[in-house]
Amino acid sequence: xxxSDSQILSAFKDPSTKEEGFKLLxxxxxxxxxWQIRRLVLDHDDADDVLQNVFIKVWxxxxxxxxxxxxxxxLYRIAVxxxxxxxxxxxxxxxxxxxxxxxxxSSKLTADRYFDGDDLQKRLQMAIASLPEKQRQVFLLxxxxxxxxxxxxxLLGTSEGALKASxxxxxxxxxxxxxxx
Amino acid sequence: MDNRExxxxxxxxxxxxxxxxxxxxxxxxxxxxxxxxPGKVLxxxxxxxxxxxxxxxxxxxxxxxxxxxxRYSVPVSAILLALLIGINFFKTKNSRxxxxxxxxxxISSEEINxxxxxxxxxxxxxxxxxLPEPVLIIPQDITDEELQNYLDNISDNQTPEEEFL
Numbered sequence: 001x002x003x004s005d006s007q008i009l010s011a012f013k014d015p016s017t018k019e020e021g022f023k024l025l026x027x028x029x030x031x032x033x034x035w036q037i038r039r040l041v042l043d044h045d046d047a048d049d050v051l052q053n054v055f056i057k058v059w060x061x062x063x064x065x066x067x068x069x070x071x072x073x074x075l076y077r078i079a080v081x082x083x084x085x086x087x088x089x090x091x092x093x094x095x096x097x098x099x100x101x102x103x104x105x106s107s108k109l110t111a112d113r114y115f116d117g118d119d120l121q122k123r124l125q126m127a128i129a130s131l132p133e134k135q136r137q138v139f140l141l142x143x144x145x146x147x148x149x150x151x152x153x154x155l156l157g158t159s160e161g162a163l164k165a166s167x168x169x170x171x172x173x174x175x176x177x178x179x180x181x
Numbered sequence: 182m183d184n185r186e187x188x189x190x191x192x193x194x195x196x197x198x199x200x201x202x203x204x205x206x207x208x209x210x211x212x213x214x215x216x217x218x219p220g221k222v223l224x225x226x227x228x229x230x231x232x233x234x235x236x237x238x239x240x241x242x243x244x245x246x247x248x249x250x251x252r253y254s255v256p257v258s259a260i261l262l263a264l265l266i267g268i269n270f271f272k273t274k275n276s277r278x279x280x281x282x283x284x285x286x287x288i289s290s291e292e293i294n295x296x297x298x299x300x301x302x303x304x305x306x307x308x309x310x311x312l313p314e315p316v317l318i319i320p321q322d323i324t325d326e327e328l329q330n331y332l333d334n335i336s337d338n339q340t341p342e343e344e345f346l
Contacts, residue, residue: 175197
């Protein structure tokens with residue numbers, strides 16, 4: 001039986017069981033958060049760094065969690081913020097043009113021993129990486145996690161109409177990207 | 182139509198090429214990655230420097246808990262009680278002084294002047310240093326002759342002020 005969020009939170013808030021509560025939280029959510037981060041940053045080592053930072057932040061701030069939103073929503077927002085901060089920091093460090101960026105990404109995926117996809121999969125990942133932040137988030141949640149617009153609306157705090165528009169734009173852009181030779 | 186079917190239908194209408202692709206996860210993770218992650222994270226957490234705000238909070242918590250121990254609770258309670266009584270005493274005294282000052286401030290200077298003239302004689306008034314000289318009231322309609330006559334007749338022991346008052 002899966003442990004409930006309230007059990008995790010009460011274990012975490014008690015100093016004598018804090019570590020136990022934290023391990024329960026990680027056990028429940030680490031894979032789900034890892035895949036959200038990995039699809040945004042692509043590389044395993046980067047995803048590992050970001051995920052560890054996310055959990056350190058969770059350890060430092062979970063005591064103040066107000067329980068006004070679901071625990072996963074709170075965790076997801078931290079994970080996405082941390083991933084986007086990581087990507088923008090990385091982008092600021094690099095000085096390459098957009099073409100160089102695409103070719104770097106392609107060779108990075110080829111060299112990644114934890115990437116098993118074929119050329120078409122590689123192109124899809126490059127197409128996703130080229131999307132604006134919001135469209136990328138919405139596409140990943142709908143395409144891979146098969147979330148309804150209603151669920152996404154709770155998670156991202158955006159109206160269903162706006163999410164639908166973002167997803168449609170993202171899908172069209174990816175389709176064009178895949179059709180190009 | 183369930184959610185998955187709905188998503189697939191939407192995708193096939195919007196992007197036939199993407200829709201035809203097998204939806205698979207091309208990424209892998211190292212073996213036992215997730216099993217080892219909690220230990221790795223906890224190790225990092227324990228090695229991170231404690232922020233000064235947390236240190237202060239911990240110190241306050243321990244100090245707060247310490248004063249509730251039996252050997253500290255009696256003297257701490259006695260000190261707190263003495264402080265409370267002291268503060269209350271000074272507060273009451275000050276408020277009483279304040280109220281007398283407030284009442285005096287509401288009396289006009291003329292009322293005070295009248296009270297002094299009615300209740301104090303000239304000798305007593307002289308004893309108050311810094312107070313203005315008592316006002317000598319000399320009738321305005323008296324003639325020089327009447328005045329001379331009066332001065333000739335008053336006893337040597339009486340001062341003019343006593344005679345007039």
